């Protein structure tokens with residue numbers, strides 16, 4: 103498959119002057135989850151966005167945002183990031199020959215993501231504050247300097263990200279009944295909703311899904327119906343955000359689709375994370391939140407049986423190996439002798 107700018111060109115703000123930027127992002131698999139489907143009495147598919155070039159859905163928005171930055175003559179991009187945005191921005195900036203600056207919350211970013219941004223050559227500044235503070239700073243910097251902001255408040259990001267909704271409909275032949283997705287800064291849920299509506303307007307399918315946005319309990323302003331959570335906390339660092347920049351769009355998506363917001367605890371997230379791994383699919387903790395939400399709502403009797411559901415697994419498990427290692431027993435060391443190995447495995 104070609105990259106997104108080519109595959110979905112008629113639906114994107116691509117002009118003759120937009121460079122053909124691509125790392126072959128998108129076209130990720132929609133993987134059936136038979137064990138979870140049985141547990142939920144539903145038909146669950148996992149949209150495995152961890153197979154994008156830098157390991158998260160952020161590549162979809164970043165290819166569009168960086169291509170437009172090049173088209174507009176920028177030579178530097180900047181973002182605040184819980185990790186995956188910086189990895190994607192650094193990769194596409196490297197590919198396009200731009201400089202990249204990222205502000206990360208000091209000490210609260212998964213190791214794999216930091217390693218990526220460093221390898222791709224980004225200038226990394228660890229801010230002694232949280233994501234919301236870092237985002238505030240980069241917005242001011244880009245307003246005052248000729249540096250392109252590539253956070254999801256940049257509308258090109260959502261344009262690129264909406265293509266995941268197209269792919270789901272292309273794969274299923276119609277929209278699912280429910281789209282369950284983790285919500286942090288709330289850009290992605292908004293992008294999917296835009297994508298589903300555009301595809302329906304284009305005559306690709308008759309119906310629209312209900313949008314179920316799942317937040318981590320310690321960072322759940324939308325699920326709690328408040329404007330902000332002052333000190334967001336969760337093991338799922340990718341959604342550790344207290345004041346979602348696209349909250350208004352996300353609320354509209356949930357309201358218009360007849361969907362819902364809900365929240366799940368870190369324990370529920372990690373339980374879901376292991377059940378997803380039990381399907382042979384490895385995602386990062388934030389990505390397990392929608393499955394945790396489905397399990398919770400099923401247990402509460404709020405999930406009608408037989409529905410077709412897509413859960414968006416936003417990022418790859420390899421991003422955050424520490425979370426995996428923290429939650430299982432460490433390997434047992436034995437001498438390099440047959441008897442010792444046999445004793446430990448039989």
Ligand SMILES: *Cc1c(COP(=O)(O)O)cnc(C)c1O
Nearest residue numbers: 186286287288289290340416417
């Ligand atoms: C960015 C991110 C999210 C949250 O997406 P928003 O658009 O900020 O709501 C969820 N999971 C992962 C892995 C992410 O990188």
